[in-house]
Amino acid sequence: MELLLVIIIGLLYAAGIYMMLRRSLVKLIIGLILLGNGANLLIFLLGKIVKGEPPIIGPNEKMLGEIYADPVPQALILTAIVISFGLQAFAIILIKRAYKVVKTDDLDEMYATDEDL
């Protein structure tokens, strides 16, 4: 399971960075989404994966048993997913607006900010 996740995370990072390096705006956003998912999986992986051991203290016990799944990474991932969802929604609207105004999808064509007034 860990090995599979490691490979998937590597692929997600690689694909994300590759997509970001393309000139198209849409691919830029896709790259960012892939990278974000890679990072979320990385948190999950590094939080030590444990199968079927919820972190719940039983009614007759005072503390957790020996092995339990760490709930913190899941909380972190949930937060990160919500945040990246919001940011990606904004970014998608932004590229749509930019496409309407600049009339191109090509990042190389966007040089108005470098022009000398």
Add this chain to the structure above:
Amino acid sequence: MSNPYIVLPVIFQLFVAVTLMFSWTNKNLQKLISVVGSLIALLISISLLIKVNQEGIQTMQAGGWIAPFGITFVADTFSALLVLLTAISGLAVSVFSVGSIRNARVRFGYFPILHLLIMGLSGAFLTGDIFNLYVWFEIIIISSFVLITIGGEKAQLEGAIKYVAMNLLASVVFLTAIAILYGLTGSLNMADLSLQVAKVENRGLVNVTAILFLVGFGIKSAVFPLYFWLPASYHTPPPAISAIFGGLLTKVGVYAMLRVFTLIFVPDTFLSSVITVMAMLTIFSGGVGALMQNNIRKVFSYLIICHIGFMLAGLGIYSTLALAGAVFYLVHDIVVKTNLFMVSGLIFKIKGTYSMRLLGGFYKEQPLMSLLMAIPLFSLVGIPPLSGFWGKLLLIQGAMDSSNILLIGFILLGSFLTLFIIAKLWSEVFWKDPQILPKKEHIKYFDELKPLKKRAMLASVVFLSILSLGIGFGAEWVMRIAMTVAENLMDPSAYIQAVLGT
């Protein structure tokens, strides 16, 4: 010492933002609420700094979860100082916006977003939890995305795309670093991390994580190989928005670096030499970049980069004196850069252009206002006894003590480049013979504005100019605070004890 009121600067800004949303349709009421709210926020943060100075580090454990399990908020002198500076910049920009922001932008929620941005900044300065810092960073960037695009002009959207892409990338790198750090130590509390990271045996992995943090914060604070988004975007939004960006957004990256690289990762020789080299190249490329520009706002954008290098140099030298220099420079830079972008806004409102080639004769037409503008410009250069001088003095002393001659050379080069650029800007904009500029239809010129708006714009520039004169002439007090901050950064045991209570 536990004190639940330290989150008040954050909560209060949220309260102001929500109140502003309830008066969405009433523009004048929004302006009033924003200015009054910023004033109260300033008073709150002054009282926080006084309290921290008198009673030592204040902490707040969110939800009553004891550290290191819950989210901790910590106000030490450094945090409280930066919260105060945020409130000062926030007040100045809020007053300036009353005069300079168009009604169309106010209708799209400019003021609520401005206060949410300031809320995010205060939160980032006060938090003591690394993941919580990430969340505050996201609040800051989403607010800044809205501010940079509000109005939707072509240049704004193009600048925004570069800005958004790089900031999202920085967030992912930061998140990756947090993931690895959590995997290494199993903790997110910064004070606890300080103890845990020291215990990790795999130093190679610790260094990799440190470099990931350096890249993440480096993109946000625009250091050498990662700064290209800044001059491509900071000159596109209206001047009030550039002012808050130029004053505070890159500085929050510097704050995070100063915090993380003194508390969690204590720089070894490798890391401090990487930071020093980055600082030197940042100073150089920012200075040389500013030489080439014609748009005054782009000149200031490159100067931001140049001066970020000074603060990074303080971290690279890593001694009490040098860190005090970096903190002093940070204080000076927040005030002056906010002011300079507002000055550029005033020049634009009067002349209708940002181009140095077209501008001219400003001193002849507006002698008093030119003298006012001279204060931030020459403070930036650091002519003694103005505020930019003292920070650099401390930095050079610190570099002397560690006998880093090359770094001293770059700091001096950066200062000379700044002097040259400001002298060029002064002679082009203020002394050159004026040219007849065609009146542009879409610009509302300064003379056509209502007296209240004129006064609002001038008042905020006067306020910050007096403050930077105060920092220059009252350098002893600021230096005492900066030394306290630097001592706490060099020896974080008080911070750790305040948070963990052991």
